[in-house]
Amino acid sequence: MASLSSSHPLVPYGWDADWETAFAPYVDQGLVPGRVVRVDRGLCDVVTSAGTVRADTEFVVPRDPMKVVCTGDWVAVDPEGSDPRYVRTLLPRRTAFVRSTSSKRSDGQVLATNIDHVVICVSLALELDLGRVERFLALAHASSSGEALLHKSALSWESGAQPVVVLTKADLVPEATTLSYLVQDVETTAPGVQVLPVSSQRGEGLDVLAALLSGGTTVLLGQSGAGKSTLANALVGEDVMTVHATRDVDGKGRHTTTTRNLLALPGGGVLIDTPGLRGVGLWDAGTGVGQVFSEIEEIAEGCRFDDCAHVAEPGCAVRAAVEAGELPERRLESYRKLLRENQWIVAKTDVRVRAELRREWKRKGAQGRAAMEAKRGRWR
Structure with missing residues (x-):
């Protein structure tokens, strides 16, 4: 990383040599760097070397909701004297x-x-x-x-x-x-x-x-x-x-x-x-779920089947850990719940995952029907 003077006005807000490099293409356009400190209905407050300015986000309104201007973003804004001032682009997010x-x-x-x-x-x-x-x-x-x-x-x-x-x-x-x-x-x-x-x-x-x-x-x-x-x-x-x-x-x-x-x-x-969150919906958080429940995923390596759901499969190391008192039942239930929710969220936008879910539902449905038929056969 190249050196950057600690006296730069934006250093207290996280500005560093890498951000300076990312902003370099916009210097010749006369734009100035800044960090978004607040967003409110299409306008945002941006802290710059000259102080905090109010800027319009009209020129960076994307179709993708994931790329809207957000608090914490580093941006390129119009220079002082422009009226109104606009955010012209977002620097790549880390x-x-x-x-x-x-x-x-x-x-x-x-x-x-x-x-x-x-x-x-x-x-x-x-x-x-x-x-x-x-x-x-x-x-x-x-x-x-x-x-x-x-x-x-x-x-x-x-x-x-x-x-x-x-x-x-x-x-x-x-x-x-x-x-x-x-x-x-x-x-x-x-x-x-x-x-x-x-x-x-x-x-x-x-x-x-x-x-x-x-x-x-x-x-x-x-x-x-x-x-x-x-x-x-x-x-x-x-x-x-x-x-x-x-x-x-x-x-x-x-x-x-x-x-x-x-x-x-x-x-x-x-x-x-941030405002208090009433709902905390997962968003493609499979990696996160795996890290939060790392001990379950480690135990699962000992399961007989690679696709073990840890419910009633023979040779399930996770169920064995629960029964031995080594893993709380609550923890396993939470793990299952978050995995199901995350899979559902991913399936909404991933055709392949959606198809895999349908196949899994059909397989489980067939297993359920077969089990019912077997019970009926015993009753006759």
């Missing part, structure tokens, strides 16, 4: 965090781009939902990498965005032993992922988290009421995000954050706060 927009559609929604860390916020004000943690992790591990992969999630922990699970509102768990057990439960659910209990109210754990996130781009994810905006304010060091109280009855909050906002951190790095 990573993109994508979820399915709806179970009835095959579109993906890009939530944030060019990210280095994915912080999954889980509130300790409610009982832990380990299945939801697994779902968020599958999405985090499947963040797509590179311009050629904008339609496909293929980013591993080693090569891209690093997930971190933050247990917010840790002050609501007064017993240290109880808190330790909760952390262990999540660590078991998230093998290889750092799990940090944090209290934004008391400032506990914030220094460790801030050090972990310095120097990169972080996206905060979680349900409404998980404490993302409070955590963002604590990390930034000022009240930059509005915070609403959660309901006592279920711990849920209103959608404090309605847009995705990119904020500079005082210790280095930037933070993207």
